[in-house]
Amino acid sequence: MTEISGGPFVIATILKVLVFFTLLILSIALGTYVERRLAAFIQDRSGPNRVGPIGLLQVAADGLKNLLKEETWPSAAYKGFFLLAPAMALIPGTILFAVIPFASPAPTRWGYVDMIVADVPIGVLYILAIASLGVYGVVMAGWSSGSKYAFLGGLRGSAQMVSYEVGLSLSLVPVLMLAGDVRVPEIVTLQQHYPGDATTLGVWLVAPLLVGTFLFYLTGLAETNRLPFDLPEAEAELVGGYHTEYSSMKFAAFMMGEYGHLITTAMLVTVFFFGGWDIPFWSGDNIRVTADGSLIGEPAWWKTLLTLLAFMVKAGLVFATFIWVRWTLPRFRYDQLMDLGWKFIIEFVTVYIVVIAVAIYVLDRAGLEFGPAYAAALLGVNVILAVLVFFLFDRGRLIRGAGREAEREARRRMLDARRQVRQQALARALGEEAALAATADDSSEEGE
Amino acid sequence: MAGSVKVLKRPGTEGSYVRAASKGLGVTLKHMIRPYKVTQQYPDEKWELAPRLRGTHRMAVHEDGRAKCVGCGLCPTVCPVNCIKLIPAEDENGERYAAIYEIDEFRCIFCGFCQEVCPVEAIHLGVHYENAEYSRERWVYDLERLTELEHPYTALWDPADPTSQ
Numbered sequence: 001m002t003e004i005s006g007g008p009f010v011i012a013t014i015l016k017v018l019v020f021f022t023l024l025i026l027s028i029a030l031g032t033y034v035e036r037r038l039a040a041f042i043q044d045r046s047g048p049n050r051v052g053p054i055g056l057l058q059v060a061a062d063g064l065k066n067l068l069k070e071e072t073w074p075s076a077a078y079k080g081f082f083l084l085a086p087a088m089a090l091i092p093g094t095i096l097f098a099v100i101p102f103a104s105p106a107p108t109r110w111g112y113v114d115m116i117v118a119d120v121p122i123g124v125l126y127i128l129a130i131a132s133l134g135v136y137g138v139v140m141a142g143w144s145s146g147s148k149y150a151f152l153g154g155l156r157g158s159a160q161m162v163s164y165e166v167g168l169s170l171s172l173v174p175v176l177m178l179a180g181d182v183r184v185p186e187i188v189t190l191q192q193h194y195p196g197d198a199t200t201l202g203v204w205l206v207a208p209l210l211v212g213t214f215l216f217y218l219t220g221l222a223e224t225n226r227l228p229f230d231l232p233e234a235e236a237e238l239v240g241g242y243h244t245e246y247s248s249m250k251f252a253a254f255m256m257g258e259y260g261h262l263i264t265t266a267m268l269v270t271v272f273f274f275g276g277w278d279i280p281f282w283s284g285d286n287i288r289v290t291a292d293g294s295l296i297g298e299p300a301w302w303k304t305l306l307t308l309l310a311f312m313v314k315a316g317l318v319f320a321t322f323i324w325v326r327w328t329l330p331r332f333r334y335d336q337l338m339d340l341g342w343k344f345i346i347e348f349v350t351v352y353i354v355v356i357a358v359a360i361y362v363l364d365r366a367g368l369e370f371g372p373a374y375a376a377a378l379l380g381v382n383v384i385l386a387v388l389v390f391f392l393f394d395r396g397r398l399i400r401g402a403g404r405e406a407e408r409e410a411r412r413r414m415l416d417a418r419r420q421v422r423q424q425a426l427a428r429a430l431g432e433e434a435a436l437a438a439t440a441d442d443s444s445e446e447g448e
Numbered sequence: 449m450a451g452s453v454k455v456l457k458r459p460g461t462e463g464s465y466v467r468a469a470s471k472g473l474g475v476t477l478k479h480m481i482r483p484y485k486v487t488q489q490y491p492d493e494k495w496e497l498a499p500r501l502r503g504t505h506r507m508a509v510h511e512d513g514r515a516k517c518v519g520c521g522l523c524p525t526v527c528p529v530n531c532i533k534l535i536p537a538e539d540e541n542g543e544r545y546a547a548i549y550e551i552d553e554f555r556c557i558f559c560g561f562c563q564e565v566c567p568v569e570a571i572h573l574g575v576h577y578e579n580a581e582y583s584r585e586r587w588v589y590d591l592e593r594l595t596e597l598e599h600p601y602t603a604l605w606d607p608a609d610p611t612s613q
Contacts, residue, residue: 041480046487328476329469394464 089137
């Protein structure tokens with residue numbers, strides 16, 4: 001079967017964009033609902049449950065409320081950028097989905113339809129490039145609001161996102177080393193089980209790259225400004241952070257951008273580490289599109305729908321863990337955040353890449369073919385690394401609290417300052433004494 | 449005997465973040481999946497009110513529907529916030545009754561002195577709290593309204609043992 005082309009291709013692409021974009025917007029709306037619901041469950045509450053069946057229409061009510069609210073224009077704001085910022089926050093989060101494969105290809109009368117909006121050959125690079133654009137919304141909003149709180153939030157946000165971007169990009173390098181390609185569908189194929197095919201691993205990458213998954217997840221949290229990395233918002237200290245001055249639909253755009261980014265990150269974790277739309281322990285979904293556009297496998301509509309469902313379930317579960325983490329961990333202090341980003345994650349990711357590269361080299365030289373055994377060997381390396389880091393190294397070095405050490409340091413500084421003052425006073429007293437050349441009075445020196 | 453102070457050993461800088469975080473995640477997961485909820489779906493399920501709750505007033509009535517009040521004037525005297533307005537009158541048989549009896553529920557502090565001081569047990573506080581009005585004037589309950597209310601009286605004391613002996 002050949003790929004769809006010509007007029008039907010254009011129509012199919014437009015349909016795909018419409019359907020997937022609608023699905024994304026719907027899941028953003030649903031995401032806010034799920035977040036509030038799960039947060040309530042964690043705190044032994046019920047959450048929104050009065051509007052519509054089990055509160056599902058709460059989202060519609062909130063949207064309506066946001067539309068009807070007064071739109072504020074702070075007098076100190078730079079109007080153009082102030083208006084542009086919400087759009088800049090919303091767009092990167094919602095256009096990332098273009099290169100994510102949602103389901104297995106579907107057959108039509110005119111040829112098969114690949115269930116990905118744009119199968120660009122540099123998919124992973126596109127993702128990294130667009131994901132880092134999210135920082136512009138934050139910086140613009142913070143600066144153009146003309147408010148100190150918003151400014152500090154924007155400043156922190158840019159510092160944080162720039163710091164963690166490096167870790168985010170580097171934590172994908174092991175994936176690319178295994179896939180040998182930056183096309184996103186290729187990474188999904190790598191994780192599918194083709195018996196007897198030595199080009200696929202047959203195991204979800206979470207197993208051979210356990211630590212890499214953790215690092216990508218962590219830096220993904222930081223990139224989306226979620227707790228424990230939500231310093232740009234920091235309600236307790238910065239009121240609302242970069243979107244303090246926003247109201248009505250402009251504020252809603254920030255919220256949608258945040259959730260869009262979050263859902264996209266959940267989808268990326270799924271695609272890179274949890275097999276994408278692959279259904280585990282079933283080889284009926286072994287359908288792949290090679291780089292030159294030919295199709296291997298037997299596509300069917302029911303398979304497409306089934307794999308779409310699998311993808312949504314997996315991404316939904318990852319999204320649920322984001323919420324779970326948010327309502328568990330407290331926010332990092334700014335210095336802890338910077339320490340973690342620059343002094344741990346970047347170094348560790350670099351070491352990790354080297355270790356995995358060496359492991360791959362050794363395994364290849366040993367003549368081991370791609371497959372579950374290969375993945376198991378890599379998993380062993382990962383487990384050793386994880387134990388080293390989390391049970392030996394992580395003793396107040398990853399996140400340094402304001403404990404006894406900091407207290408001791410502060411006390412030492414205070415005593416130093418006091419001693420200095422005392423010495424100056426003593427010197428002054430001695431100087432006066434010499435000038436006066438008066439009779440020696442021993443007690444005056446001691447009294448200071 | 450003097451109490452002893454329990455000194456907790458605080459974790460210093462030596463703690464592991466990842467392990468502490470996983471412990472916290474365990475706690476939240478436990479709460480997330482357990483069905484117990486503290487939320488009360490208020491208008492649907494209501495509180496079981498204590499029998500001694502002091503809420504909206506009620507005026508007791510005779511069997512023929514007349515208010516029991518004899519207009520003695522004790523309740524406006526004892527009321528600490530002056531929320532009771534009473535103008536007594538006398539009927540053709542020489543019996544006193546309240547010509548005007550109004551309680552401003554907005555001003556009332558629900559101390560229950562009026563119920564305590566009433567010699568004929570006419571005015572009572574009730575086990576009822578859901579009052580809402582569109583204007584302040586509506587909060588002044590007149591005699592008619594007070595007699596029409598139907599919620600239970602507050603049990604200021606045990607009816608079987610009124611002098612609490």
